[in-house]
Amino acid sequence: MAHSAAGKLQGLDDDRVWFEVAYVAGVTHGLNARADGLRLPLDFSPSTRLAAVAIVEDAAAEPEVKGVFEEIREFYAMASTPAIFRYLARDPGFLQSYWTATREAFSDRKLDRLTKEVLALAASVTAKSEYGVDLHLREARRLGLSEQGLTEALEVVQCFNTVTKIADTLLLEPDFAGLRPR
Numbered sequence: 001m002a003h004s005a006a007g008k009l010q011g012l013d014d015d016r017v018w019f020e021v022a023y024v025a026g027v028t029h030g031l032n033a034r035a036d037g038l039r040l041p042l043d044f045s046p047s048t049r050l051a052a053v054a055i056v057e058d059a060a061a062e063p064e065v066k067g068v069f070e071e072i073r074e075f076y077a078m079a080s081t082p083a084i085f086r087y088l089a090r091d092p093g094f095l096q097s098y099w100t101a102t103r104e105a106f107s108d109r110k111l112d113r114l115t116k117e118v119l120a121l122a123a124s125v126t127a128k129s130e131y132g133v134d135l136h137l138r139e140a141r142r143l144g145l146s147e148q149g150l151t152e153a154l155e156v157v158q159c160f161n162t163v164t165k166i167a168d169t170l171l172l173e174p175d176f177a178g179l180r181p182r
Contacts, residue, residue, distance in 0.1 A: 017110045021119060027105040028120040028132060030098075031084050035131035040083040042134040049130070056089040065089045068099050075103060077142060082135060114143040122157045 034040075038052045058080050061069055069081045069089070076082065088095040106116050117140040124132025140150070 014110070020105075020109055020111050020116070023105045024111075024116045024119050025123050027102050028123045028136070029127065031102070031135075032124055032127055032129035032132035034087065035084040036129050038087060040087055040131060042131060043078075043080075043082050044138040045134050047130075047134075051083070051087075053087065054090075055083055055086040057086065061086075061089055062092060064092045065095060068092075068096055071103070072099060075106075076139065084131065084135075114140065114145060117143055118145060118149075118153050122153060125154065125157050126161055 039049045040051050040055065041047055041049050056065065058069055069085070072081050072085050073079070085095065085099065088098055106113055106120075111119075117136050121133065121136035121140050124136050137150075145153075
């Protein structure tokens with residue numbers, strides 16, 4: 001994508017990384033909103049959450065869903081399918097479409113999968129999504145995020161959440177020349 005110097009996002013020559021970040025954030029937000037809104041049980045942490053709706057169990061899944069569940073379990077290296085996807089299985093076509101989008105968003109391209117999981121964890125922490133924090137913290141750790149890396153990621157989230165709240169409260173306008181509308 002060719003841009004003038006003023007049209008580049010934050011001065012990067014290749015905007016594709018920003019589109020990947022937005023894709024990960026969008027998919028993460030969609031899954032988190034459904035999972036938390038319906039109080040789906042956490043998959044990796046103790047929880048007293050009771051789902052507000054019935055979710056499909058792996059063994060009871062329809063044949064067209066079983067293949068998708070198998071892909072999901074392989075992708076996440078899990079024995080059972082995460083609750084959010086078991087909920088989405090109520091509509092097999094939607095499950096397939098959303099799984100395709102999720103898998104694509106988290107595939108290695110400009111950014112690797114671990115980086116994307118850390119971004120998803122940051123988005124989940126910021127949104128106060130119990131389900132998202134549970135899933136993405138597990139995935140980031142599984143993919144190699146150290147405790148020091150986790151600490152640093154959460155420090156960045158805390159710093160930017162604080163700065164953003166202050167800027168929003170003061171109704172500050174962006175002061176980056178490349179971000180101002182012409």
